[in-house]
Structure formats: structure tokens, C-alpha cells
Amino acid sequence: MAWRLLDLGYVDPYRAQCFYEATALAVSKGIAPPTVIFCLPASPYVCIGVHQILENVVDVDYCKTQGYPTIRRSLGGGAVFLNSHQLFFQIIGPKDHPQVPPRVDDLFRYFLTAIVAAYRRLGIPAEYRPVNDIVVRGRKISGTGAGIWEDAVIVVGNFIMDFNFDEAARVLRVPDEKFRDKLVSSMREWITSIRRELGTIPPLEEIKQAAIEGFKTIGIELKPGEVTPEEKRFFAEEVLPRHKSHEWLHAITSDHPTLFHRVKVAHDVTVVEVRYKARKLIRVIAQLDGYQIRDIAIAGDFFAIPYTVVKRIESALTGKSLDDENAVRTAIQQAIQQSDATLVGATPEDIFNAVLQLRTAVS
Structure with missing residues (x-):
């Protein structure tokens, strides 16, 4: 079945990261x-996941001195350093398309099979490992x-042609340089690239x-096409202004302006932050009145599809008492069910356990 191929080539960071939304x-x-879509960022930048707190994961001052834009994407995951040594692929299809699986795990398996086949064609023995x-x-x-x-489904990823381990660690906010050294060492151990595997980078084409x-191995014939006027308009009028706005980049902070200090405010009112390690990290920051949740922010490098389900969970939890475990668990489960949402890297029970840690922290 034929799909359109948009080869955008080298483009500015915002177009590389966000044009697929248009x-x-x-x-x-x-x-x-x-x-x-195929594209490559013409210059380096830093990208954070939709559920992350910018100041907690990125060394903002360093990125400014280097001239690296920081972009909050509309998908989950962690903070990453991206540059022209990565070829992006961005797959966009209608929800009801016969080649778009309805389940997230099947979606990854199906489309990433094509990328695995591409790597193998280059002589690299790549394998798919669930989930993504x-x-x-x-x-x-x-x-x-x-x-x-x-009503569209998106799968994105990259061919890592080369990887700058030192800079990938440098842009991140870490406790100290010893931790950063360990991070670089771990990256070298667990991340590879086309250059590392082949000793060279084949021509981009x-x-x-x-x-x-x-x-082609999954039944998709890519036919070169052109960007439509509507896509250009959507990008210029909707996508780009949102991603360049202070409100979007600092989305969690601006929605929860009082939540980023761990202090006793007054009487029984306390601001608490906890971290919970599922397959991915979950960070919960809440303002509590005793055990009652007055305000709450859930962040981390997990994926929530659609990403708006996190706001629904936060709204459902507001007003609940941490003493009523059944009410907390039910609020989380119902918010996810009502959004017909899927979590990757965390489960509803992980979210529940992370929230319950607030009770331990204040007691």
C-alpha cells in the first residue's frame, strides 16, 4: 500500500522536531x-519529554551559552541531545487505517520492524525489543x-549515525561531575551508533x-510527495507558536507555580516531592493539607498516550485523601479508562504507588 514520503532534508530544530504535528x-x-517524514536537524538542540520538568532535567544555563534551543515535544520520554548525526523518521497515519494497529505495543512492533530491516540492510544486526x-x-x-x-497516530524515531556522549551528558542537569562521568560511562556501554557498528557512516542517501x-518489508511503498499548503499553514499558525511559547516549554511549572519547594508552608499544608522508579521514572509533586491532595503534578520520562491523560489524572486526584487508597486507585484507573489511554514505561499501579509515597514522605 502506498504512503507519501516527505524528505525534508536538513531543517531547523523546530521543524525537525515539530513539523510532523502539522x-x-x-x-x-x-x-x-x-x-x-525523513529529516535531520541542521543544528544541535535539546528536547525534553512532554511530562518532564525543564529545570529538573536540563542544564538550562549551559544550553543557553551554547546556543542550543530547548524544545518540549508532544510525546513522552526523556531529555535528549539531538544533532545532524541523527536521521529522523516520523510516521503518521489515520487511526482507522488498515496498516495502523490499534494497540500501542502492536504499533511499535509493526513499524519498528521496518526500521530493524533497514539497519540489517546496512549490515547491522539490529533487533526489536518490546515495547519500543x-x-x-x-x-x-x-x-x-x-x-x-x-484522529492520527504518530510513531517517531531516529537512525543514530553517530553519538556525542560527552555533550549528551553535559546538557543534562546532574547532581555533580562524578555523576556526569558515570552517566557518560553508562551511555557508552548501552548506546551505539551506525559509525560504532560499521566503523564508518554510509552516505545519507x-x-x-x-x-x-x-x-517495503511491512507492505508500505513510500512514494515521494510534497508538503501541502494546509500543512504549512498548520505549522506556521498552530504548531510553531505553541512550541516556541514560554507557556508550553514551562507547561508543568506554569500550571503548578507553588509546587517546587519541599517545605512545610503553614499548619498542615506541606509541599512534597517524591520519585518512584517503575520501568521509567515517575516524579510526583504535591501540595498537601494533612493527607488531602490540594494540588498535584505528575512528571517523568514515561509515555502516556494521549499525553493529556496526565492532566486528567491530576484533576481526578485533586481533593482525594491519601488515607483513602481505594479512592486514589479508582481515580487513577477511571481517568485512564475515560481517556482510552495507554501507558508505556509505567502502569496505573505504578502511578498509584508513586502517589502513595507522598503519604510516607509527610508522615
């Missing part, structure tokens, strides 16, 4: 066909994510052609 809007409205990893002898060689944009052939 395509998703067009696909969702039925005015653009199912599409795969592509690995070579246990080392990660692609960062991937997924989301829903109105060869990598793109391998990807095109990889999609």
Missing part, C-alpha cells in the same frame, strides 16, 4: 495521506516514541534507501 493535523482531517527499543547486541541504536494527535526498503 502533518498529523492534516492526516487527522483527511486532507493529507498517510505519511512518513531497537538494539544491537543489547545496545540501543534508535530512540522511539508514539502518540495520538486527534544509502541510509534513506535502506529505510525505504525496510518499509
